[in-house]
Amino acid sequence: MQQLCSNKFVSPTTGATISSAQFGILLALLFLPQSTLWSRALFAFATAVLGTWIFVWFIQRIRFKDVVMVPLVGIMFGNVIGGITNYLAYQYEMTQALSTWLVGHFSLVLRGRYEIVYLVVPLVALAFLFANHFNIVGLGKDFSRNLGLPYNTVLFMGLTIAAMITASIVVVVGSISYIGLIVPNVVAMFKGDKIRGTLVDTALFGALFVLVCDMIGRVVIAPYELPIELIVGILGSLIFIGLLIYRLNHGRKAVRLGSAGSSGCSASLSALEGRDRS
């Protein structure tokens, strides 16, 4: 999603995908009280895809000058949808049932309740197959058309994949915010933005991050368990602030591991660049 929207701050949390999926789950609970996991997932897929499309269509029409405006609009849009969800939940006394999906946690992941996660596998494979397409789309409309790539088709296909992956996770464990924002950004700082080269790293690092957060959640008030959303939220927002501060101090310079010699060189390079910009 970050690549497709050419904006480092766009993610399922800041792009209204998660709240749209939750809205879909509520609709399923309202209209099909006997709904199974699969029918809830279907509702969540539809609303998540639709919500993400509307958001991206909106930011494409408006064209904000400031990149920070895009996630802000996304957060607002997500909160509007969340507000409607909450209103409906109160109206039909569904808040309790819904809370399972509002706060992500693993305590309800039992056999028969998680299998939908397997849907992610073909979707990720598809994303990997079209990774270069998404990279090119991220470089802009003119850039993609110059290379003969149908910009809108690839953009909306990519968003659909991202939204469906998100929705299938939300249906099973609920929302885990920030993870879609933090993990790709941290990986990109070290390894660049080429999707083909970083997809595996992003997946592994993301899994590790969730695992560590889950372990913390299980240890802090043992024998009870804190929801994963809480731990990821705290750690994630701290890392996010750290990222912002790093950006302010270092610009978009890559973090290079190892060789101390090159750091001096790249520092002088960035100083040169700074002069260029001023």
Added chain:
Amino acid sequence: MQVTELTKRYDGKTVVDCVSFSIPKGKVISLIGPNGAGKSTVMGMISRLIAHDSGLVDFEGKDIGKWKSRELSKRLAILTQTNNIQMKLTVRELVTFGRFPYSGSRVTPEDQKIIDRAIAYMELEEFQDQFIDELSGGQRQRALIAMVIAQDTEYVLLDEPTNNLDIYHATNMMKIVRRLCDELGKTVILVLHEINYAAFYSDYICAFKDGKIAKFGTVKEVMTKENLSQIYQVDFELLDIQGKPLSIYY
């Protein structure tokens, strides 16, 4: 490439008005003119980035809109003002995208050779594994040109390639343009603001004013005191330097 009676309107305002010209092959053609004269819009229309309202852009015997986008991108490359790439890609990864119209995501050994040659041609070997957002403006522009070279098209269209570059890098850019034409035999069409670059480095100049072509011809034909002061509405003085007409305006 043959352009006939090309017209573009935005909100009822005619930006490009019945423009006709033909592009000679294997030459450098510069589109010049004041702001809002329609040169960038014409560039967009002849490269299929902007749809035209009426008229015809005949590219190798077929209207440009009827070409398959993928096929067209093997024959015509366009670089717009994409100097603000916000993505952490290495130079080599960017140049590799130039092979996308041919091989998609599967880069063949043959493609690798072409990519190597394009990088070497732009003297970017030492930077090829650096991220483009860490390079200077001039190096980044060269990386984009290397991508266009890897794209291996007969026509290369550049929208203000010297924008935001200092004198050294801008002049180098123009020398590269000349080499693309002389050494690689490409037809290069540029939108330029600096008329002296247009005069010194191109073969033909197409001057726009108010959405129409004010003058189209060889550099010597277009670069006269009368033409220029009529197009730009300021006083011009012309000098002859190395056999090229360069202008001073005040």
